[in-house]
Structures are given as C-alpha cells and as structure tokens.
Amino acid sequence: MRGRSRPSPGHDRHRDRDRPGHRDRALRRFIADSTPVIAGGRAILLQIADPVVAAGVRRHSDFAERPQQRLAHTLMYVYAVVTGTARDAAVARSFVEHAHRPVAGANEVDRQLWVAATLYDSAIRTHRLLGTPVDAERAEAVLQAYAPIATALRVPADRWPTSVAAFEAYWADTLGTLRVTDDARSVVRDLLHPRAAPLWVRSAMPLVRIVTVGMLPDAVRDDYGFAWGPREERRWRRTLAGIRAVRAVVPGPLLRLPRVLLLRGMHRTAARHAHH
Numbered sequence: 001m002r003g004r005s006r007p008s009p010g011h012d013r014h015r016d017r018d019r020p021g022h023r024d025r026a027l028r029r030f031i032a033d034s035t036p037v038i039a040g041g042r043a044i045l046l047q048i049a050d051p052v053v054a055a056g057v058r059r060h061s062d063f064a065e066r067p068q069q070r071l072a073h074t075l076m077y078v079y080a081v082v083t084g085t086a087r088d089a090a091v092a093r094s095f096v097e098h099a100h101r102p103v104a105g106a107n108e109v110d111r112q113l114w115v116a117a118t119l120y121d122s123a124i125r126t127h128r129l130l131g132t133p134v135d136a137e138r139a140e141a142v143l144q145a146y147a148p149i150a151t152a153l154r155v156p157a158d159r160w161p162t163s164v165a166a167f168e169a170y171w172a173d174t175l176g177t178l179r180v181t182d183d184a185r186s187v188v189r190d191l192l193h194p195r196a197a198p199l200w201v202r203s204a205m206p207l208v209r210i211v212t213v214g215m216l217p218d219a220v221r222d223d224y225g226f227a228w229g230p231r232e233e234r235r236w237r238r239t240l241a242g243i244r245a246v247r248a249v250v251p252g253p254l255l256r257l258p259r260v261l262l263l264r265g266m267h268r269t270a271a272r273h274a275h276h
Contacts, residue, residue, distance in 0.1 A: 027141050031123075032083045033255040035130065038243070039122035040071045041212035045188060046118040046178075049220055053111055054184035071191075076266045078119055079259045081148050088263055091270045093152050109155055114174060116150035116160070121171060125215060131244045139164050180223040188224060210236050211243075 048054040057070070073095065080092035120143060127134050134142075140163065147160045161167035192209050194201060213226045214236030221228055247255065 027138070027145060028083060029252065029256070030127070030132075030138065031142065031145060032079070032259050033252070034258045035126050035132070036075055036078050036119070036123055037258050038130070038211060039119075039126035039215075040074055041191070041208055042126070042215040043118040043122040044070060044074065044191065045184075045212065045216060045224070046122070046220065047115050048184040048187050049178040049180050049223070050111060050114055051179055051181045051183070052108065053115065054181050054187060057187050058183040072262065072265075074119070075258070076262045078123075078149065079262055080266060081152050082145055083259065084263060088266070089148070089152065091266060094270075095266070096153065107154055109159060112153035113150055113155045113159055116146065116153060116155065117167070117171060117174070119149055120146040120167070122215070129215065129240055130247060136164065143167055175217060175219065178220060178223070180220070185224065207239060210239050214240075 048057055077092045077096060080088040084092070123146075124134055124139055124142060143161065143164055147157070150160045151157050161170055192205065192212065194205065210232070213221060213224075213228065214232070216224070216226075
C-alpha cells in the first residue's frame with residue numbers, strides 16, 4: 001500500500017499564511033511596529049493644515065513647552081485603539097475627550113475624519129517608503145483596522161471609506177481644501193524646533209525634520225514654506241535608506257517596543273489622574 005505523501009515544509013508555511021489566525025497575527029505585527037513613530041510628524045502637519053484643527057491645537061495646548069507631547073499622545077491613541085485591548089481603547093478615548101472638551105470645532109465630524117485619515121495614510125506611506133511590501137489586500141485590511149480610530153473620535157461608521165479606492169478619492173478631494181495658516185506655522189515651529197524639549201529630543205530633530213518634511217505632499221510642503229530642492233531631496237532619500245538599513249537588522253520585538261512603552265505610559269498617567 002502506498003503511504004500518504006507528506007507535504008513539504010514550504011507547503012505547510014504557505015497553508016499557514018492562508019489561515020485567518022495567521023493573517024490576523026501578521027496584520028497585528030504590521031500595525032504594531034514602530035512605523036507610526038516615524039509617520040507621526042507628517043500626520044500632525046497634515047492635520048493642522050486644516051485651519052480649524054490648527055486653531056484648536058494652537059490655542060488649547062502647550063506645544064511651546066512640550067511639543068513632543070502631542071506626538072506621543074497621537075501615537076498612544078493609534079496603538080491603543082488599533083492594537084490594544086478594550087481597556088486600552090477606553091483609556092485613550094477618555095484622554096481625547098478630555099482634551100477636546102474646551103476646543104471649538106474639535107468634535108466636528110469632517111475634522112475628526114481628516115485626523116483619522118492622516119494617520120492611516122501616513123502609516124501606509126511610511127511602510128512603503130521604508131521598504132515594507134504593502135499589497136492591495138494588506139492596504140485594505142489596514143484601512144479597516146484603522147476604522148475604530150475614526151469612530152472613537154465620534155465619526156459615524158458610514159463616513160469611514162469602505163475601500164482604498166474610496167479613501168484615495170476622499171484624500172485627493174480633501175487635500176485640495178487645505179490651507180496652512182499662521183496658527184499652523186506657529187505650531188510647526190514649536191514641533192520641529194523645540195526650545196524647551198529634552199536634549200535627546202533636540203538632538204534627534206534634524207533627522208525628524210528631514211523625514212517629516214520630505215514625506216509631505218508637494219503642495220502642502222510648499223504652503224508651509226519649507227525650502228525643498230534637489231539637495232534636500234537627496235538628503236531625504238539618504239536618510240530613508242539609512243533607516244531602512246537599521247530596521248532590516250532590528251529584531252521584530254524591538255521594533256514593536258515603542259507601542260509597549262507608550263501604552264504603559266498611558267496607563268501610568270491614567271492611574272495618576274484617578275488618584276487626584
């Protein structure tokens with residue numbers, strides 16, 4: 001009697017990749033890595049290119065004293081809502097609701113939809129710039145995984161694009177409505193040239209500036225008034241190549257460490273507030 005042939009190890013790996021549980025884990029690892037940290041500055045600059053968002057950030061935050069705080073809070077929110085537990089998401093939502101309470105226009109659906117959209121677009125664009133394969137299926141899966149960011153900001157579920165094609169159409173339309181104001185330029189000065197930030201933050205800012213400015217859409221970068229030409233373009237591409245080289249040798253758990261640290265910090269802050 002002929003014995004049953006055993007599938008090759010390669011066949012097993014291919015079959016495992018097709019299982020929903022494996023795909024979910026792969027998507028979770030994709031979303032949970034450190035890419036949002038690199039993408040965060042671009043997302044903020046795009047958010048405040050909306051005049052209402054810029055005015056709210058400028059008048060109701062302490063950017064000048066702690067410019068890195070909004071970036072940290074943005075990253076906490078993304079990691080908590082998209083990759084965290086229900087408790088993580090609830091804590092993140094409570095922080096956002098508290099911060100938005102005194103801000104005129106902060107709960108306008110169109111503004112919050114734009115904020116969520118910048119986070120998705122920046123994450124996908126940064127993954128691709130850093131050499132991570134993002135095929136159509138992965139882009140669609142990440143789009144749906146980011147939907148809770150919008151709904152947690154009180155955007156009706158039916159307003160979040162249901163496909164990448166719908167998202168790209170929304171994105172192109174909204175980019176055409178942006179207008180960089182003096183409020184936005186003031187916030188950017190505090191964010192990219194922090195005077196009161198710790199030394200380690202200020203030391204990293206030249207790298208942050210070239211990466212952040214280089215990733216902006218051309219029209220938005222011009223509206224901000226950033227100098228950009230062949231020299232800056234070459235420097236930006238060299239910097240991205242360096243980041244890609246470093247990421248290629250960093251173990252996966254270390255790439256996902258910022259998520260762990262940010263969520264831990266979020267819960268420590270929540271615990272301190274609960275005791276006051």
